[in-house]
Amino acid sequence: MPDSSSASGPLACAVPVADLPASGLEVTLEPGEAERAALARHVGALALPSFTAVLRLAPEKGEGVHVTGRVEAVVRQACVVTLEPFDAPLVEPVDVHFVPAGTPVPEEAEGEGELRDPPDEIADGAIDVGALAGEFLALGIDPYPRKPGAVFEPPAEPAAADSPFAALARLKDRS
Numbered sequence: 001m002p003d004s005s006s007a008s009g010p011l012a013c014a015v016p017v018a019d020l021p022a023s024g025l026e027v028t029l030e031p032g033e034a035e036r037a038a039l040a041r042h043v044g045a046l047a048l049p050s051f052t053a054v055l056r057l058a059p060e061k062g063e064g065v066h067v068t069g070r071v072e073a074v075v076r077q078a079c080v081v082t083l084e085p086f087d088a089p090l091v092e093p094v095d096v097h098f099v100p101a102g103t104p105v106p107e108e109a110e111g112e113g114e115l116r117d118p119p120d121e122i123a124d125g126a127i128d129v130g131a132l133a134g135e136f137l138a139l140g141i142d143p144y145p146r147k148p149g150a151v152f153e154p155p156a157e158p159a160a161a162d163s164p165f166a167a168l169a170r171l172k173d174r175s
Helices: 033-043 129-140 164-174
Strands: 014-016 025-029 047-059 065-078 085-100 120-122 126-128
Touching (some): 033 047
Parallel strands (some): 085 120
């Protein structure tokens, strides 16, 4: 039922909402090497040795859809300390509500205290679960990846005689 020809992006996979069975639908995405390489470039990683997304689409009241599941991957990044590439596991839970475009979204009641994301809109009658999985991959990537065991060693402080202020002091003493 998913259709990769009508969606866009490195991991396109559109699921038409009208075709969802009442019991829901489970979609598993396991892209090949070329798709993983494109997805890695898309999210700014060096490589994506593995990637799997298991998503369940369940119709909700009205014409909405609730998508749950998880994205699991191994992401190759450069360590911010050593600049060496390393692989890091990633597991991101997915829990998103979709509603038809133009559906009024109720405002949060005062005093609830719980922040919730507003629902996403269903575009052109379909949900691109590939793009959704890519978004959760991007959200889960560490923006400052550190290789296990990497320790930052700050450079030694320059001696007082080597500092720029010492040079200025010497110039001042000449006058």
